[in-house]
Amino acid sequence: MARGVAVGYEVVIGLEIHVQMLTRTKMFCACPVAFGAPPNTLTCPVCLGLPGSLPVINRRAVELGLRTAVALNCTVHPASQFHRKNYYYPDLPKNYQITQYRYKVHPPLATDGVLEIPTPDGRRAIGIRRVHLEEDTGRLVHAVRDGRVTHSLVDYNRSGVPLMEIVTEPDLRSPQEARVFLSRLRAVLQALEVSTGRMEEGSLRCDANVSLRRPGDALGTRTEVKNMNSLRAVERALTYEVDRQRALLERGEAVEQETRHWDERREVTFASRAKEEAQDYRYFPEPDLVPIVVDARWLEEIRATLPELPDARRRRYVETFGLSEYDADLLTSSAALARFFEETVRLYPQPKVVCNWLTGDVAAFCHAEGVELDELPVTPDHLAEMLSLIEAGTISGRIAKEILPDVLRGARPRAVVEERGLVQISDEAALAAVVDQVLAEHPGAASEYRAGKVQALTFLVGQVMRRTRGRANPELVNRLLRERLGA
Numbered sequence: 001m002a003r004g005v006a007v008g009y010e011v012v013i014g015l016e017i018h019v020q021m022l023t024r025t026k027m028f029c030a031c032p033v034a035f036g037a038p039p040n041t042l043t044c045p046v047c048l049g050l051p052g053s054l055p056v057i058n059r060r061a062v063e064l065g066l067r068t069a070v071a072l073n074c075t076v077h078p079a080s081q082f083h084r085k086n087y088y089y090p091d092l093p094k095n096y097q098i099t100q101y102r103y104k105v106h107p108p109l110a111t112d113g114v115l116e117i118p119t120p121d122g123r124r125a126i127g128i129r130r131v132h133l134e135e136d137t138g139r140l141v142h143a144v145r146d147g148r149v150t151h152s153l154v155d156y157n158r159s160g161v162p163l164m165e166i167v168t169e170p171d172l173r174s175p176q177e178a179r180v181f182l183s184r185l186r187a188v189l190q191a192l193e194v195s196t197g198r199m200e201e202g203s204l205r206c207d208a209n210v211s212l213r214r215p216g217d218a219l220g221t222r223t224e225v226k227n228m229n230s231l232r233a234v235e236r237a238l239t240y241e242v243d244r245q246r247a248l249l250e251r252g253e254a255v256e257q258e259t260r261h262w263d264e265r266r267e268v269t270f271a272s273r274a275k276e277e278a279q280d281y282r283y284f285p286e287p288d289l290v291p292i293v294v295d296a297r298w299l300e301e302i303r304a305t306l307p308e309l310p311d312a313r314r315r316r317y318v319e320t321f322g323l324s325e326y327d328a329d330l331l332t333s334s335a336a337l338a339r340f341f342e343e344t345v346r347l348y349p350q351p352k353v354v355c356n357w358l359t360g361d362v363a364a365f366c367h368a369e370g371v372e373l374d375e376l377p378v379t380p381d382h383l384a385e386m387l388s389l390i391e392a393g394t395i396s397g398r399i400a401k402e403i404l405p406d407v408l409r410g411a412r413p414r415a416v417v418e419e420r421g422l423v424q425i426s427d428e429a430a431l432a433a434v435v436d437q438v439l440a441e442h443p444g445a446a447s448e449y450r451a452g453k454v455q456a457l458t459f460l461v462g463q464v465m466r467r468t469r470g471r472a473n474p475e476l477v478n479r480l481l482r483e484r485l486g487a
């Protein structure tokens, strides 16, 4: 049976996503948001939770939250309230976190949205339960000697950094759908310039609730899976967890409600020791902060300044560039990729050709190197130049594939082709000489072809290519061979 598919059961997955927002300063104070600064240098009495300090809401963070809420078709509440979530942990100097919670009287920033995802059976709407704002905690650093933790240090630079939490309804039906959803959500956040969306850097963090049930039954017992640091990890961790729960249920055993962590190296989820679910956080309204009031005018302003979102972009690619839904989905899965695509098409107006390179060889290179396209030094005019070289017959498609890694690492295609002597041979006399040599050396293949064995021609073309180190113009080679073979 395929992994991550539970025949006879329905898979139910809901996601909780924490988004680090691109603000200059923290959620409730003027400390800068920055990485790599020496520990505890970006702090003040507010984010250290010193007595008597008073928080002030970051307007920019609220705006970014509202942009997201509107883009996800949520109901934005005219007045929303911050709450204190009380618990004790060394990275939380106040012993409470300021966050928003879903109470009828004090709603979070926004609720009841929707985001569509492509599935093999067409597009499907995934419910967004809520979008709320909160602050990040500090960070514990464990000092290890001889494999044992000797002591722990705490860095409060991250304490108070603005976070947005996006919670979905349990509408996802497979680990693949969870991955696709997260990828679409990331594209929306990138288009809105709300977040970099880089999971590896922690600016997008995802937890998942997973359960199985017999179709029509009530929801089964769920586990919460944490510590997934890439889209790939999300799909693999959830696949493992679905398989694990199915095996338990088929043996007649119960799934325990617990928090499980994904171990990337061993590719398993394991139960954490602490029974985190048992905690009672005692939420209550934050007395030091006034409610966030969003009037119709502010909301209208935000709606009017939203950029083109991935869904609209996808439709435009289908309508104006004539691309398939599938291609358009791939290209709009990342804002950087979509921008790169459009800029290349502006310089080299053949959308399908550009799309094939970007979603094929370029994507494979990025995947193998573990980088995003926008982290590479290549620019759209480099790619356009390479495509023009192919079109002009200066290089073959095969040579283009060969030089692509250099181009992606920043080299100019024309320079690589010249330096490495890869200019395509389109000189008929020069090629004719090679073709005659090959025919003289392989009389067997020549007579096979004349006897009707078409594959023999492919062999002969291959031989010419070998002799010219792939530089021969393939169309010309084909024509010359056919002429000489009397076809």
Ligand SMILES: [Zn+2]
Pocket: 026, 029, 030, 031, 042, 043, 044, 045, 046, 047, 048, 160
């Ligand atoms: Zn501060």
